[in-house]
Amino acid sequence: MAKIHPETTRTPQLPPLRGRPVTCGILFQVCCFVCAAVFALFVILFLGIESASRREIEVSVTDASLNNFTLLPMTDNTAFWIAYDMSFNITLQNPNTRIGIYYDLVDAYAYYAFRSFSAVSLEPFYQGHKTTKTLQVVFEGHSTMWDEYHPGFRGLYGEETRDGVYSIMLVLSLSVRTKYCNIKYRQDPPLVNCYLRVPLRSMEGKSHDATFEATPCDTLVIK
Ligand SMILES: *[C@@H]1O[C@H](CO)[C@@H](O)[C@H](O)[C@H]1NC(C)=O
Numbered sequence: 001m002a003k004i005h006p007e008t009t010r011t012p013q014l015p016p017l018r019g020r021p022v023t024c025g026i027l028f029q030v031c032c033f034v035c036a037a038v039f040a041l042f043v044i045l046f047l048g049i050e051s052a053s054r055r056e057i058e059v060s061v062t063d064a065s066l067n068n069f070t071l072l073p074m075t076d077n078t079a080f081w082i083a084y085d086m087s088f089n090i091t092l093q094n095p096n097t098r099i100g101i102y103y104d105l106v107d108a109y110a111y112y113a114f115r116s117f118s119a120v121s122l123e124p125f126y127q128g129h130k131t132t133k134t135l136q137v138v139f140e141g142h143s144t145m146w147d148e149y150h151p152g153f154r155g156l157y158g159e160e161t162r163d164g165v166y167s168i169m170l171v172l173s174l175s176v177r178t179k180y181c182n183i184k185y186r187q188d189p190p191l192v193n194c195y196l197r198v199p200l201r202s203m204e205g206k207s208h209d210a211t212f213e214a215t216p217c218d219t220l221v222i223k
């Protein structure tokens, strides 16, 4: 405690503290300290419970439609064309009771034989707590692939064309902000992968596994 020099201060001199008042002062400080400690403990406990009860976003592909997936060799045979026309319905389920999520960047990639052949960016959106959101992702167009960079692509395609069911992987790359009360926290969660078996529309009813089955993806891990 700073010393008060009566000569240098203009404040009226305080009566000397002794006996009971000193004990009261200390008691008051102890009370303040205990209150602050209890408050801090509650805050920590509350945040701890909140973060422990934070649950991942469940992602699944509920519907898929594959209208075209055609591979055409180029004349020189070192590269090939791939023409595709497919769409997916991806469902995101937010099980949290108090956390909302802003999806600021939503990029979807389509992979075949571990190679990405198409990508689309979706509109940003907000998902409130305890809600389910369905996104429709459409990949349509064509790409050129070089055989030397994509070994296995043609091989797998040849095999799977017999049954008309393709092992397509969908990858979601996201940038999100979680909203809890009014606190927003920006983060780039790990990629969400969906390993799908997608039958060609024209094959439906012709083979035993020619209907698409809803498939769960990786969960979206939020902090
Ligand atoms: C996805 O949902 C839309 C309606 O939101 C529907 O029109 C479409 O057929 C569904 N399926 C696919 C594979 O896009």
Ligand SMILES: *[C@@H]1O[C@H](CO)[C@@H](O)[C@H](O)[C@H]1NC(C)=O
Pocket: 067, 068, 069, 070, 083, 084
């Ligand atoms: C698939 O796309 C290729 C290339 O654009 C086209 O030649 C073919 O007719 C299409 N097939 C179907 C079933 O739409």
